[in-house]
Amino acid sequence: MDTPKDCRSLMIGATGMLTPALHHAAAQATHMLNLARHATQFTPPPGVPKETYEAHDVDYENVKAVEQLLNAHGPFTTALTWIQPKALPLRDLIANHMRPQGHLIEVMGSAASRPGALADQRRATMAAFPNITYSQLILGFMPKDETSPTSRWLTHDEIATAACAILDTPAPRTIVGHVEPWEARPQ
Numbered sequence: 001m002d003t004p005k006d007c008r009s010l011m012i013g014a015t016g017m018l019t020p021a022l023h024h025a026a027a028q029a030t031h032m033l034n035l036a037r038h039a040t041q042f043t044p045p046p047g048v049p050k051e052t053y054e055a056h057d058v059d060y061e062n063v064k065a066v067e068q069l070l071n072a073h074g075p076f077t078t079a080l081t082w083i084q085p086k087a088l089p090l091r092d093l094i095a096n097h098m099r100p101q102g103h104l105i106e107v108m109g110s111a112a113s114r115p116g117a118l119a120d121q122r123r124a125t126m127a128a129f130p131n132i133t134y135s136q137l138i139l140g141f142m143p144k145d146e147t148s149p150t151s152r153w154l155t156h157d158e159i160a161t162a163a164c165a166i167l168d169t170p171a172p173r174t175i176v177g178h179v180e181p182w183e184a185r186p187q
């Protein structure tokens with residue numbers, strides 16, 4: 001079991017809608033690495049000692065630059081990533097910087113849920129990392145109801161609440177809202 005000394009946390013793309021989840025993770029972390037293109041402009045999580053938090057401006061398409069940072073700050077006990085391109089080499093790189101028994105959460109858009117698409121591909125790849133607890137958080141949509149004549153995308157609050165729940169309780173695949181019927185997604 002990790003001692004508090006070992007709780008290194010990695011956040012990639014978590015300075016937007018995932019900010020409440022970053023704050024939630026920071027409360028458990030002894031060291032947090034926060035990566036985004038403008039990470040240094042992001043207000044550090046409240047109440048977190050300065051020495052436990054580090055932000056670096058990096059474009060995640062620059063895999064070499066991300067690798068240098070992961071080498072310097074890992075291995076990680078927790079990682080929360082919201083990476084929009086498929087970026088398979090980057091995703092593998094992150095998995096390789098997880099500590100045994102660490103928890104990696106990948107947040108994905110709705111299209112990742114299609115059969116054989118990113119979520120299935122990543123699940124198959126992560127089978128080669130049995131020592132890592134791997135969670136997928138797929139962002140779906142909210143169907144029509146009495147109050148709304150059309151479906152809608154999720155709110156930031158719905159997304160962040162789901163991410164906080166997965167940080168506390170890992171789950172192989174969580175769909176926030178719905179992804180079926182696919183034709184009913186917002187147009």
Ligand SMILES: NC(=O)c1ccc[n+]([C@@H]2O[C@H](COP(=O)([O-])OP(=O)(O)OC[C@H]3O[C@@H](n4cnc5c(N)ncnc54)[C@H](OP(=O)(O)O)[C@@H]3O)[C@@H](O)[C@H]2O)c1
Nearest residue numbers: 013014015016017018036037038058059060139140153154
């Ligand atoms: N199914 C759904 O309901 C669904 C799915 C997806 C998105 N959305 C909606 O779409 C809207 C926009 O989403 P968004 O992606 O802009 O989310 P966001 O969480 O607001 O911002 C994207 C995050 O990724 C970082 N980022 C983006 N490109 C990067 C790069 N090349 N390298 C490093 N970091 C990078 C951003 O920081 P920097 O800008 O500093 O790099 C930020 O931390 C949101 O309002 C959300 O509600 C809805």
